[in-house]
Amino acid sequence: MRNSRRIGALVAMASAAVGMATVTATAPASAAPVRGPQPVSTWLSAVRANADSWVKINWRTDRAVCNVEVRVSGGRDVDVDYPGRKRFTSFTRGDILRPGRTDFTAFEVNPDYDRAGVARLRATISYDLCGRRDRTQYKSFALALPVLRNVGHQGGPVxxxxxxxxxxxxxxxxxxxxxxxxxxxxxxxxxRPNGGHSWPSSPRPSMSSSAPATR
Structure with a gap:
């Protein structure tokens, strides 16, 4: 009897462990998070210090997003402007991005740097899922902007x-x-450079003469 009880208890414990493992394995698959729009890369193209340059962020998504607006913050070291004097930027083909496609958002930067480095930007994208009553969602991403030293800069753009x-x-x-x-x-x-003296228009006369000197 004791052996039967022990065997029954072991079988019950094994069944419970298998059940818990099944629940643990299936739970993440059923609750997969919604990714939405994401930058293809968080590293941007390099720009010159103290000069206006256009850069872009390439985007992709796993579901359709609409009414997209992107705003970029560069802190005190990087000035940011948008096309058309707007307060945000959007995709080149409109404000919609569908799964399987990529598009980019462009904006202008001017890094106030006196040496080479990497500027840290933050891009915030607002969008909805293209439904009539969908609420606006927001996501923020940290971006890296390589800044090259502008050797030709002397107080103004080169x-x-x-x-x-x-x-x-x-x-x-x-x-x-x-x-x-x-x-x-x-x-x-x-x-033509002359080192500070004017170029002669004709050769200078020779100081020597074949005629004898007169007293």
Whole structure:
């Protein structure tokens, strides 16, 4: 009798353990979370410091989302602007994104950096699930913006010269090469440098003469 009771108790305990394992294994599958829109990558393309640059966030989703608006915060170190002087940005093909498709949102940044680094941005996306009475949902994502040192920056945006190389102030010389701090070359109006002296228009006369000197 004692052996039968022990065997019965062991069978009951084994059955209960199997039941608990089944419940534990099936619970997460039945309660899969809704992902919605997500950035394809949280790393953005690199930009120059102290210069206006357009960047974009690529998005994907596992379900249709509508009325999408994206706002980006760069804190005190990065100025952010949106296309059309709006207070937000949206997809290039409208404010709807469907599963299996990707689209991007573009915005303009100007990092106030004096050296290379990585700026931390935060993008907040608002959307609904395309129903008439769907409530607006919000998600926030941390983004990384690589910032390159702008070696040509001297208090203003860099403007290239005629040959594509910036001058000291960003303005080209007459020959297309970068000039002085005021953008003018070191030479005459023909753009040729002379090291601070004017180019002679004709060769100088020789100081020696074949005729004898007169007293």
């Amino acid at each position: 403007r290239p010269g005629n040959d594509g190389r910036p001058g000291n102030d960003g303005r080209p010389g007459n020959d297309g090469r970068p000039g002085n701090n005021d953008g003018r070359p070191n030479g005459n109006n023909d753009g």
